[in-house]
Amino acid sequence: MKMHVSLPGLEMKNPVMPASGCFGFGKEFAQLYDLNDLGAIAVKATTEEARFGNETPRVAETEAGMLNAIGLQNPGLKGVTEQELPWLQQFNTPVLANVAGTKMEDYEAVAAGLSESGMAAALELNISCPNVKEGGITFGTDPKLAAELTRRVKDVSNVPVYVKLSPNVTDITEIAKAVEHAGADGLSLINTLSGMKIDPATRKPLLANEIGGLSGPAIKPVAIRMVYQVRQVTALPIIGMGGIMGMEDVLEFMMAGANAVAVGTANISNPFACPEIIQQLTDWAGTEPAADWADWKQGGVKA
Amino acid sequence: MIQKEWMTVVSIDEIAASIFEVVLEGDMPERIGAPGQFVHVKTSPHVAPLLRRPVSISEYWPARRRMALVFRSEGEGTSRMAAWRAGDEVDVLGPLGNGFDTSDMNEGEKALIVGGGVGVPPLLGLAKQLAGQGIRVQTVLGFANASSTFFQKRFSSLGDCFVSTIDGSIGEPGFVTDVIDRRKLSYDAIYACGPLPMLRALDGSYATAKGKLSLEERMGCGIGACFACVCHTADDPEGTSYRKVCSDGPVFPWGEVVLS
Numbered sequence: 001m002k003m004h005v006s007l008p009g010l011e012m013k014n015p016v017m018p019a020s021g022c023f024g025f026g027k028e029f030a031q032l033y034d035l036n037d038l039g040a041i042a043v044k045a046t047t048e049e050a051r052f053g054n055e056t057p058r059v060a061e062t063e064a065g066m067l068n069a070i071g072l073q074n075p076g077l078k079g080v081t082e083q084e085l086p087w088l089q090q091f092n093t094p095v096l097a098n099v100a101g102t103k104m105e106d107y108e109a110v111a112a113g114l115s116e117s118g119m120a121a122a123l124e125l126n127i128s129c130p131n132v133k134e135g136g137i138t139f140g141t142d143p144k145l146a147a148e149l150t151r152r153v154k155d156v157s158n159v160p161v162y163v164k165l166s167p168n169v170t171d172i173t174e175i176a177k178a179v180e181h182a183g184a185d186g187l188s189l190i191n192t193l194s195g196m197k198i199d200p201a202t203r204k205p206l207l208a209n210e211i212g213g214l215s216g217p218a219i220k221p222v223a224i225r226m227v228y229q230v231r232q233v234t235a236l237p238i239i240g241m242g243g244i245m246g247m248e249d250v251l252e253f254m255m256a257g258a259n260a261v262a263v264g265t266a267n268i269s270n271p272f273a274c275p276e277i278i279q280q281l282t283d284w285a286g287t288e289p290a291a292d293w294a295d296w297k298q299g300g301v302k303a
Numbered sequence: 304m305i306q307k308e309w310m311t312v313v314s315i316d317e318i319a320a321s322i323f324e325v326v327l328e329g330d331m332p333e334r335i336g337a338p339g340q341f342v343h344v345k346t347s348p349h350v351a352p353l354l355r356r357p358v359s360i361s362e363y364w365p366a367r368r369r370m371a372l373v374f375r376s377e378g379e380g381t382s383r384m385a386a387w388r389a390g391d392e393v394d395v396l397g398p399l400g401n402g403f404d405t406s407d408m409n410e411g412e413k414a415l416i417v418g419g420g421v422g423v424p425p426l427l428g429l430a431k432q433l434a435g436q437g438i439r440v441q442t443v444l445g446f447a448n449a450s451s452t453f454f455q456k457r458f459s460s461l462g463d464c465f466v467s468t469i470d471g472s473i474g475e476p477g478f479v480t481d482v483i484d485r486r487k488l489s490y491d492a493i494y495a496c497g498p499l500p501m502l503r504a505l506d507g508s509y510a511t512a513k514g515k516l517s518l519e520e521r522m523g524c525g526i527g528a529c530f531a532c533v534c535h536t537a538d539d540p541e542g543t544s545y546r547k548v549c550s551d552g553p554v555f556p557w558g559e560v561v562l563s
Contacts, residue, residue, distance in 0.1 A: 028550065029526075056520060056521065057531075059529070060521075066353055217350050265353070268354065268523045271305075
């Protein structure tokens with residue numbers, strides 16, 4: 001079976017990319033394996049100004065998952081476009097640049113800067129980070145604000161824009177429809193679920209930020225359900241994510257309606273997760289009689 | 304070069320109350336560059352516990368393809384490690400981080416090594432390295448009590464070793480700084496690893512231009528990608544400059560990072 005997938009701005013050798021926030025800007029992983037093997041690379045969120053992020057502890061383990069509250073630490077638009085993205089150009093792998101901010105103007109400035117740099121194949125609009133005090137998730141939980149922000153970012157971008165959706169909503173399909181009408185070229189879902197863990201011994205939250213985003217295998221059924229629901233209401237390409245640890249998880253997301261997938265937390269517990277999953281998929285595809293992903297999905301879940 | 308390797312447990316011993324020393328065999332020891340580096344251990348072949356556990360390398364013997372790790376069995380992950388038995392195959396990522404660079408030390412100079420609790424293990428490899436360079440090594444080790452005390456004999460074989468315990472049940476009562484003050488220990492460089500209050504007490508009037516400290520922090524990936532274990536730098540304590548404990552450290556010069 002042909003592994004290649006073609007999404008707006010992203011010609012992918014295979015449907016697997018590391019998820020934003022779990023891969024830095026790629027340098028650490030490039031010491032471990034060839035980044036050319038990846039379908040695409042979703043880099044860490046960029047904000048207009050450099051951010052330190054939250055105080056530590058920033059991570060806490062939970063049952064089959066983890067909470068994080070990094071707080072969008074990044075070197076800012078200038079740092080990302082001058083120091084991080086140029087280095088990634090050596091690879092024949094499209095870069096999906098994640099855009100974050102607190103005000104609509106911030107998003108516009110970052111989107112314009114990243115798009116003008118010519119080094120991002122597409123943008124991923126982060127309206128779903130639960131770990132910053134202002135902005136972020138506020139835009140991801142209100143369909144009107146999500147649509148307005150999408151429209152404004154689309155106006156200043158010359159590359160396709162994917163909107164990364166929050167699962168912390170009553171009806172994710174409303175947000176999906178709203179951003180589609182506002183001109184989004186694709187969707188990525190889900191971001192982390194807002195969560196908390198308290199240590200009974202200290203009687204205090206484990207995270208300095210108290211509340212964080214839950215990721216990992218624990219959230220996969222929620223993510224599958226949301227990809228499936230969103231697929232029913234839109235024809236936009238979907239990058240599915242949430243708890244992918246192995247090839248079977250990838251197949252599950254593709255069957256639920258995803259066109260590509262992102263691997264997040266697995267990179268944290270196993271830095272070789274992406275190439276291992278891609279190898280598993282390649283071996284599987286070698287024996288799969290379907291011609292391509294669309295063919296393979298025929299007769300499965302009605303997506 | 305960082306690798307993920309299934310290593311074989313050669314031996315595991317409880318060397319103090321809930322403190323375990325495990326010797327592992329494989330290719331990784333040949334890649335260790337300096338004492339103070341650490342490994343990131345997957346404590347179960349299953350999904351959970353999900354995150355790896357950062358553990359210090361206490362000693363390593365590249366020619367024998369072996370290294371020793373010391374950890375305290377405390378939570379879900381480390382209690383699984385405490386149940387390892389000789390012959391088990393375990394998933395280890397490493398070697399990680401930057402160890403102790405002692406190339407600025409000259410033969411005949413004096414080093415003071417200060418360790419507290421589970422911060423002591425990486426200092427054993429450091430003490431051996433310094434002694435091998437012809438540096439005079441003195442050690443002060445602080446523990447909670449007699450039952451949690453370990454490695455006193457091994458450090459004693461490399462030079463003077465003083466132990467302090469908070470309850471005074473072995474060695475000298477009080478903190479490591481009490482021992483340094485009482486004995487008026489002199490040194491050209493001070494090296495330390497242990498709890499933050501200990502490092503903060505040493506930073507400043509005890510710190511030296513040579514010498515280094517090693518930090519512990521909750522980690523995610525262990526390779527510098529996830530930004531879970533960052534700390535502020537001393538020259539920009541409220542700003543955006545930072546060091547990652549896992550990949551920029553865990554060993555830092557005195558005064559480089561904010562100890563908070």
